[in-house]
Amino acid sequence: xxxxxxxxxxxxxxxxxxxxxxxxxxxxxxxxxxxxxxxxxxxxxxxxxxxxxxx
Amino acid sequence: xxxxxxxxxxxxxxxxxxxxxxxxxxxxxxxxxxxxxxxxxxxxxxxxxxxxxxxxxxxxxxxxxxxxxxxxxxxxxxxxxxxxxxxxxxxxxxxxxxxxxxxxxxxxxxxxxxxxxxxxxxxxxxxxxxxxxxxxxxxxxxxxxxxxxxxxxxxxxxxxxxxxxxxxxxxxxxxxxxxxxxxxxxxxxxxxxxxxxxxxxxxxxxxxxxxxxxxxxxxxxxxxxxxxxxxxxxxxxxxxxxxxxxxxxxxxxxxxxxxxxxxxxxxxxxxxxxxxxxxxxxxxxxxxxxxxxxxxxxxxxxxxxxxxxxxxxxxxxxxxxxxxxxxxxxxxxxxxxxxxxxxxxxxxxxxxxxxxxxxxxxxxxxxxxxxxxxxxxxxxxxxxxxxxxxxxxxxxxxxxxxxxxxxxxxxxxxxxxxxxxxxxxxxxxxxxxxxxxxxxxxxxxxxxxxxxxxxxxxxxxxxxxxxxxxxxxxxxxxxxxxxxxxxxxxxxxxx
Numbered sequence: 018x019x020x021x022x023x024x025x026x027x028x029x030x031x032x033x034x035x036x037x038x039x040x041x042x043x044x045x046x047x048x049x050x051x052x053x054x055x056x057x058x059x060x061x062x063x064x065x066x067x068x069x070x071x072x
Numbered sequence: 073x074x075x076x077x078x079x080x081x082x083x084x085x086x087x088x089x090x091x092x093x094x095x096x097x098x099x100x101x102x103x104x105x106x107x108x109x110x111x112x113x114x115x116x117x118x119x120x121x122x123x124x125x126x127x128x129x130x131x132x133x134x135x136x137x138x139x140x141x142x143x144x145x146x147x148x149x150x151x152x153x154x155x156x157x158x159x160x161x162x163x164x165x166x167x168x169x170x171x172x173x174x175x176x177x178x179x180x181x182x183x184x185x186x187x188x189x190x191x192x193x194x195x196x197x198x199x200x201x202x203x204x205x206x207x208x209x210x211x212x213x214x215x216x217x218x219x220x221x222x223x224x225x226x227x228x229x230x231x232x233x234x235x236x237x238x239x240x241x242x243x244x245x246x247x248x249x250x251x252x253x254x255x256x257x258x259x260x261x262x263x264x265x266x267x268x269x270x271x272x273x274x275x276x277x278x279x280x281x282x283x284x285x286x287x288x289x290x291x292x293x294x295x296x297x298x299x300x301x302x303x304x305x306x307x308x309x310x311x312x313x314x315x316x317x318x319x320x321x322x323x324x325x326x327x328x329x330x331x332x333x334x335x336x337x338x339x340x341x342x343x344x345x346x347x348x349x350x351x352x353x354x355x356x357x358x359x360x361x362x363x364x365x366x367x368x369x370x371x372x373x374x375x376x377x378x379x380x381x382x383x384x385x386x387x388x389x390x391x392x393x394x395x396x397x398x399x400x401x402x403x404x405x406x407x408x409x410x411x412x413x414x415x416x417x418x419x420x421x422x423x424x425x426x427x428x429x430x431x432x433x434x435x436x437x438x439x440x441x442x443x444x445x446x447x448x449x450x451x452x453x454x455x456x457x458x459x460x461x462x463x464x465x466x467x468x469x470x471x472x473x474x475x476x477x478x479x480x481x482x483x484x485x486x487x488x489x490x491x492x493x494x495x496x497x498x499x500x501x502x503x504x505x506x507x508x509x510x511x512x513x514x515x516x517x518x519x520x521x522x523x524x525x526x527x528x529x530x531x532x533x534x535x536x537x538x539x540x541x542x543x544x545x546x547x548x549x550x551x552x553x554x555x556x557x558x559x560x561x562x563x564x565x566x567x
Contacts, residue, residue, distance in 0.1 A: 021553040026331070028172075030165050031550050033483045048165055051335060055161035058343055062157060069350070070147055070289045072277045 018044070075222045076380060081389030088258075088393035089235055092251050092400065096239020099250035106435040109244030110176050110412040112327050120249050121328045121337020126344050127252030127401030128324055130259050133212030135352045135398070139378075140371035142356025146288030150353040153346070155307040159315055160342045163325070166316060167334040169482055170325040172550050177409075178322050178478070179417035184546050185481045185538070186489040188421060190496075194474060195417035198319035202410035203446045206403045207454025213399040217392055219376040232399055233451055240404035240447075241440050244411075245323055248404040255401035260344070262394030263351035269382040270358035283361045306514035313521060314471030316478045320409040331554050403447070410446035411439045472517070473499035476524040482550065484532075485543055491532030499524035 018027060018039075025046035032039050042049065077085075103109050116124065134153055141149030175181050179198070183191035210232055214225040221228075239247045274280060281289070315321065328334035352375070359366075359374035362381065366374055379391045415438050420427045476499070477492040503520035511519070537543075548561035 019552055019556050019559050021556055022551070026168070026553045028165070028168055028550065030169055030483060031547070047332075047335075051164040051339070052161055055164050055339055055343075059157055059161060062154075062343075062346055065350070066147075066150070067291070069277075070291060072281075 077221050077223075077389060077392075078385035080386040081221075081392070084386060084389030085393055085396075088396070089231070092254060092397070093235055093239055095254060096247040096251045096404075097242055099247040100239060100243025103243050103246050105432050106415065106439055107176070108246065109436060109439050110408060110416070111323065112244070112246040112249055114171075114327050115329050116249060116327050116333060116337070117329060118333045118336045120253060121333050122341040122344070123253040123256040124249040124327070124405070125324050125337050125341025126256045126259060127398075128248075128320055128405040129342060129402075130345050130348065130398055131209045131212070131402045132216060132262070132395045132398040133209055135262060135348075135355075136212060136216050136372045136375045138349055138352040139356035139359065139375040140373075142353045143359050143366065143371045143374045144368060146284070146290065146360075147353060147357065148290060149356055150349055151304045151307075153349040153352075155304060155311050156315070156342065157346050158308045159312045160339060160346065162312060162315075163338040163342060164335050167325050167328075167338045168331040168553070169550055170322060171328065171331050171334045171554055172552060173326070173546070174549055176322065176416050177412050178317055178319060179413055181322075181478075181481075181546070182492075183417070184542055185487075186477065186492040190477075190489060190492055191417055192421060194317070195413045199410050199413050199418070199446060202319055202406045202413070203450035204453050206406050206447055206450030207452070209399045209402050209406075209454075210451060211454035213395055216373075216376045217395055219373055220380045220388065221392060228396075229451070229454070232396055232403075233447060236400040236404040237407070237444065237447055240407045241443050244439070244443075245327065245405070245408045248401070248408055249327070251404065252401045255397035256344075258394040258397035259401070260348060262391060262398065263348035265387065265391055265394070266378050266382055267351055267354050267358070270355065270362065270378060273382065274358060274361045280357060280361065284357070288357065288360065303512070303514045306517045310472045310517040310521060313475035313479065315475070317471055317474045319413060320405055323405065323409050323412070403450075406450075407443045407447050411443040414442040414446065415439050470503075472521055473503070473524055476521065476528060480525075480528055481546075485547060486532055486537060487528060488532045488535060488538050490535040491528040491530075494531040495524040495528035498527040 022028075023044060025043060027039070027044040027048070029036070029045050029048045029052075032045075102113075105113075107113060138149055138152050141152045143149070173181055175184070177195070179191045179195040182194050210229050211225075213232065214229040217223065217228045218225040239251060243250075271277070271280075274283060325334055325338045328337055355375055355378050359378050363374060363377055366377075379388060383391055415435055419438055419442070423430065473496050476495050477487070480487040481492070499520040502523045503516050506516040506519050507513075544561050552559050
């Protein structure tokens with residue numbers, strides 16, 4: 018792992034098959050936080066869609 | 073021929089078309105190399121990346137298709153585009169992979185990963201698809217704009233093609249991306265401008281619910297319907313498999329200056345599009361109330377009918393400009409992406425050892441001529457295409473066969489060219505075979521994707537691995553974030 022990867026920029030996809038050995042939150046911080054944020058956006062869209070259907 | 077545009081509408085259109093051409097030509101002055109032409113020197117900031125993602129990925133035929141689907145299926149018509157909603161978070165994870173590969177095209181990745189033959193087949197198919205996609209976009213927009221304005225379709229198609237070709241051929245991706253900045257704004261206008269006028273006329277959401285039966289407000293259509301849960305799920309899965317090999321994705325995902333620019337641009341540019349889809353769906357629902365009885369095969373006309381009926385003078389011109397913006401943003405990017413595939417992955421291999429002897433100016437000339445050629449082919453193809461929605465579903469159904477090889481190619485070093493070919497051929501046979509036996513798109517996608525994954529894994533395990541030096545080029549590069557280029561395998565490589 019490079020210094021930037023050790024500090025949050027490691028790739029979950031590239032390491033997918035070896036995650037049980039390599040996983041720490043610090044290493045995959047940007048992937049994890051951004052992925053979670055994007056799913057939160059998806060949830061917001063779905064909630065708005067439900068609300069629209071009942072409006 | 074009756075033209076339904078006021079002087080104010082014409083003025084808005086003239087300012088838009090003239091302005092976008094000038095902006096594109098100004099942006100083109102910085103383009104000196106083929107890397108600059110194809111990839112904008114990988115120097116785009118977050119806002120340009122957002123606009124590029126929105127502009128390249130949004131075309132008026134999608135708005136027209138979703139509004140038409142909502143007209144017949146109700147609110148669930150949104151899934152024609154929202155199948156991509158669940159794939160969008162993955163762009164956050166994929167963007168740094170694309171950026172770190174440090175290649176110009178996805179075909180270049182395939183050459184490194186699975187060899188030249190696989191790369192050439194992919195590049196040839198994608199050049200054809202990019203031409204076809206341009207044709208579909210131009211035709212779809214010309215039909216809609218002609219219905220609104222009364223101007224003949226062929227005149228609209230020619231004007232659109234000439235304008236984006238002028239700035240696209242001159243400035244490549246830089247011109248396309250900078251104009252996308254303006255076009256993106258027009259796309260948002262396009263998506264929502266009709267809604268307040270329509271809602272005011274039908275009495276808002278309360279009026280909409282009073283006028284339409286409850287099935288128009290279900291989240292999915294009935295089981296077995298075109299937008300049932302199973303069909304939507306399979307479209308999502310095949311969409312996720314196929315999105316990574318859509319030929320324009322390398323430019324959309326990997327032209328940012330930093331990895332964060334790429335992540336934010338690709339992911340949130342697409343979220344803006346998902347928001348725009350809500351406007352298209354509402355336009356379709358409003359149309360059900362205002363124009364009942366439009367036959368199923370003419371449902372894609374309701375978007376244009378809403379514009380022509382609901383908007384006052386001046387705003388019709390703005391809406392037509394917005395429609396043109398969607399097609400020009402998409403086609404200029406597709407034109408450059410097609411030229412990149414042709415120049416880098418078909419023309420250079422054809423030259424063989426002589427490729428290194430040719431000058432940068434020579435490749436710029438090839439890039440510009442191939443841009444023109446691909447758009448010309450697309451223009452002719454566009455005149456012969458059928459329903460835009462059917463074409464979209466077909467497009468999504470075919471790409472995942474190659475997408476499986478991409479996904480396994482980045483997560484599993486043992487995947488090899490034999491497995492990739494077995495996956496491609498096996499999936500295609502299963503897909504076409506099940507379709508021939510009457511299976512729906514959804515079931516055919518399920519069978520072919522499962523077959524593809526199994527074949528790739530089994531055949532790869534049973535055959536020799538790819539050369540170690542090629543694997544080092546792929547996985548070694550993916551492991552080095554942008555900004556740490558001094559750590560790349562081999563010294564002196566450019567990022």
